[in-house]
Amino acid sequence: MSEQRNVAVDGIDPMQEERWEFRSYVWGAGIALLLTVVPFALVHWGGLPRLPILIVIGVFALVQILVHFRCFLHISFAHKREDLPLILFSALLLTIMVAGTVWIMASLALRMAMPAS
Amino acid sequence: MASCTEPAKAPASFWWCGSKQGYSDSNIVNIGNGHRGLAHQLKPGYPSERSTDAHLRGTAAPFVKVNAVVRCVLLCAAALILSSCASDTHLSFLNPQGPVASIQRTHFLEMVALLAIFVALPIFVLLPWFAWRYRYGAKSSRYTPKWAFSRTLEVAAWSGPAVIVALLAVLVWRSTHALDPYKPLASEMPALRVQVIGYDWKWLFIYPDQGVASIGVLPLPAGQPVAMQLTSATVMQSLQIPALGSQIYAMGGMVTQLHLQADKPGRFMGENTMYNGDGFHQQRFTAVAMTPDAFNDWVKQIQAHGVPLDASTLKLISEPTTRAQLAAALGQSQASDGGIYFNHATSDVFSSVVRATMDGTVADLQTMGHAATSTAVHVVGNATPPSAEQKP
């Protein structure tokens, strides 16, 4: 590698920057692990009724997804880039499409059953 | 405008009133592998009640005036297009024969009127006028090349359509709920139950409470609501009798519902509207509304003289054939009205078709070699015949 290490780019000390980023990965992995272990444990060892477990699974999954976005993909509100609006827009469409599908298919399932006669 | 009559007064002269007799669909050529439909002459209708008059039975229509104008225009145009079609089979909901179609017609005309007047008309007046007024050669008209914005006009451009849509939304919300095909019709009489099974390429109508069934003709008592349950023994289909009301899909393993009613005796065209192979265009039937007495007579007659709807009959029905081919296979000639009638029809038939389709009993056996998982009657048709492999 001919390029020099440790040259300040954009006036930021790269050493410090690197430490900061490293910590972000470590934190991310740690939190993600925690958010994984808890629902797995709940499902494996049980204890709670079905609904609360489902809620925990759902919430933990959402939080973990946010953690991945933040710590691994470096998405945040801090800098103005196109990727955040892009992701939010995609999430909106994904929600419309998936929720709509579930809504419609559930209604159909309900009304397609053979009426007891 | 006074000469624009209600269809009630001269139905026989309007284009939506239907076809002449004499063209049974079995006159239509080739099915599948060059099979030809068996030629059958359609004899005068059975039962013979005819309906010649129709009437508008609407919900209270808020746009009656407008409505009348548009109706007149439509009717006059129609009268010009075709001035004579002596017919007895009702084709269209514009000449409604039952409460559902009647509401639909009123609602349709309302919507057309609204949209024609508030959406189409301004544009059809203004646009040609602008185009002429500001043509290149017209040097005297004003020219404002930089004029690009006007708050008033912008607001108007958005709010005009928005108001119309808001109004439409109310109408749509109401009519959609009122016309939900699943909604039983209000009536003092209990609904007649009919179970409908779509086959390639005919509909089987089962009257579980009467123990009879029919193909090709759907006899109904006039004035009594009909509650249909539908399923398909093959691919997706869609049942519609326009003069009576809505359509609904029929799908394998699923049960859908449709509620209709005929106001008075008459003959109505019924069809499948969802393409399902070579015999699609022949999957038509006639719904025949008759007086309650006539209907009961019909039931009795079929109970006594129909073809038994047993396993072997069902197997023949499930073959991909047209009605005419089926009649031949059954060793029957169709009744004089083109129908095939069965007795010993139980409601088990319907549910076992639904179950067998869902279990894939037959499909499994035939296509994948898995063991059958159910002992239900094997009634599901297999495949369209190897068709005449032609290209466009």
Next chain:
Amino acid sequence: MSRKAAKYPGLNLSSAHGKDHEAAESLMFGFWVFLMSDAILFGMVFATYVTSVHATAGGPGPFQLYDIKSIFVETFLLLASSFTFGMASLALKYKHSTPRLIGWLAATLILGVAFLCFELHDFSTMFAKGGVPSRSGFLSAFFDLVPLHGLHVAGGCIWLICLVGQIARYGLDTKAKLGIMRLALFWHFLDIVWIAIFSVVYLAGLT
């Protein structure tokens, strides 16, 4: 502390790099867009799965087929691989030695392959229990969703090998760097999809 440098994982092409920087901008953004399109793809497959869970048609269901321990191991492997890829990104961005970068990439590859092995093993036990895709709508939907993710991971592994090959051939030039940066996005994205899979398919299925 400024976070300006944390734009993209490993993005080390500041505006001073002119043309390269511009190319990186388009390429990374384009890849993001592609990922979002892919996310919709996964979303629709998820929707298929969710609406088919009960369509077991009398065949085996989640309780008969899923093995939570194996899934936990797979989850752990994938999470670890995300971390090692993160380290690779740092090595790229802060110009650590190339061998170190390759080391992290190799670790990621090994974890990815291990994940795939576990997954294949899962599938084969499912098959042995009669959980074949042609058995029911539910199993069809399952074998749409989970292997689709697996195929993505496999594709990622092949891509990773190719990138190492490119580095071996040309050194760490701009194109290779951009390749690693995009693969990083891809890899982290797949981990996110996996979160949804283990939550919706496995954990919810076993609740």
Next chain:
Amino acid sequence: MNLPYVLAHPLGLLSLESLPFWQMLQDPSESNVINGIIAAGAASMVVIGAIVTFALITRYRKWGVLWSDWLTSPDHKKIGIMYVVLAFVMLARALIEALLMRTQQAFGLGGGFLSPDHFAQLFSTHGTIMIFFMAMPFLTGMINYVMPLQIGARDVAFPVLNSISLGLTVAGAALVMISLCIGTFSTGGWFGYPPYTEATFSPGVGPDYWIWSLTLASLGSTFTGINFAVTIYKHRAPGMTFMRMPLFTWTALCTSILMIFAMPPLTVATAQLALDRYLGFHYFTNALGGNMMHFANLFWLFGHPEVYILILPAFGIYSEVVSTFSGKVLFGYRTLVMATMAIAILSFTVWLHHFFTMGQSAHINAVFGIASMLIGIPTGVKIYDWMLTMFRGRIRFTVPMIYSIGFMLLFVLGGISGILLADPGIDYQVHNSVFLVAHFHNVAVPGVLFGMIAAYHFWFPKAFGFRLNERWGKISALCWIAGFMLAFFPLYALGLMGMPRRTVAYSEPAYVPLEMVALLGAALIILALTALIVQLWVSIRQRNANRVFAGDPWDGRSLEWSISAPPPEYNFAMIPQVTARDAFAVAKEGRSAYQRLDTYEDIEMPKNSAMGPVIAAIGFSLAFGLVWHIWWMVILSFLAAVATMIVRGFARDTTRIVSAQQVRKEHHCWIDAITSVTAISRADERAG
């Protein structure tokens, strides 16, 4: 498929029976002969067309030029032109099919001459081609050609990917074409609903042709969408803020976004259907938990946004045309932008209106019905703003303008019928009837097709340096408009008379007169197409009289008119600095257009790449192998595809330099030409 079987069947399912005339020879019944002759005729047109093209290229020794100047070119302009050529070829085929269908139905009382199966293939290929291989390539080509010029870019963001997208689209189109000669196409219509298209009910290769041609096309469109979106986001000239982008570029952006997000559901639906057919999965089968309603849901999640993918660029084109030929700034630019975005987003919320009659609850139907009607609001706003642009203008009735006015009037009717269909209570009656056919042709023909033909007239001089003949253009336009009205207005009436769509024959004599009128309309449309061909021929012959090297034949407003016609490969000698909306109109007023530059710079351009044609060939053979179960071909093609991508990954030296001297020379040559011509006055122009 076990190994011995594969070895014993090296050609998979292919056999002599796959040939179009085989059936006729085996069983020469009357109907078989008629259908066989038509089919064999169509097949031989494809074969003869291919042979003649081959022969001509060889005769004039154009293979080298074709390869190096066109097929391998990453230049967005050339790729755009190739897309449009593809669109015209496919348009011709689909229109002939349309005429054949109209003829069959006109004589369809009690039979007609086509077999039901043949008719079913006609509507299936017609619909598939019109949507995926006519409209999509046409608008993709137009955006490709125009959008980078409008935003002051040298090319799209990923030129080679662009060429690959074209390759994939062409491969899909080729698959549809080959289905004329070998085997048969699907009979399941353009949306191929299962279980009809499942192996149980359609055991032949037809649905496989449909699945794989759609898959290729949708892959190409996804990449195209990404490419365009990134180009518009990242490659605008300095000063070209979003709110200064020409409206066509705006619609291109929204269409691209729709492509990116709407294609995946289609890919999922077709892939799942393929798994059902090939491996016995149960997504949409009747049995074992399959659910065909899910296909309908997935397909229309794509299908509805798709129709707005088609119409939005057309809206953009009308915006440019109306503003240019009214000699005015576009009225309500900001509103038009907002309306475009509103339509794009709303289009993801209405898909259910295609299956109101499937059985879901009234709440759901009503919600989706009302959501569909909401789209009428921004659409209406657009129409009002175009009218206000014409208001107090100086309207020149050029060919594109005639199409635009025809569009505005006719589209309103189509939109209204759309609103009627979006009302579940009415849709319960007219769903699956030819009323619906009338609706979507009423939006697709005056909306999409007129827009594309207007664009073709509008930008042709830019692409080739001479104008198209106005007289023939007007003849054609009038034939299109009259033909459309005759062909489709009767269908509204027929639909209300209970005539279902896709019916080969019928038994109601009442349908006949209206069917005859529709046939007349279809014939007029074929005349219109012929007039377009004549126009092209005449225009090429008169090209010297109609040269517009200066590049601004219409007194244009946006940047694409500020350069020579045809433009140099690098588009702009220097990337323009944009200071206002309608950048070129402003420059002309400020007399800052047509400048010599002080300094010229080397320009870096992408090198030619064989990726496009190679991927096209691989994609085609992969799909063909899949259709016919020729597994060795499938495996080889797949490996070749992977290998190609890996090799491309190793490619490094992918750009070349256009020297500053050359740029300087070309630019000065053009400026000299401009100074030596005198502008034509508008009055003269109308005379000529």
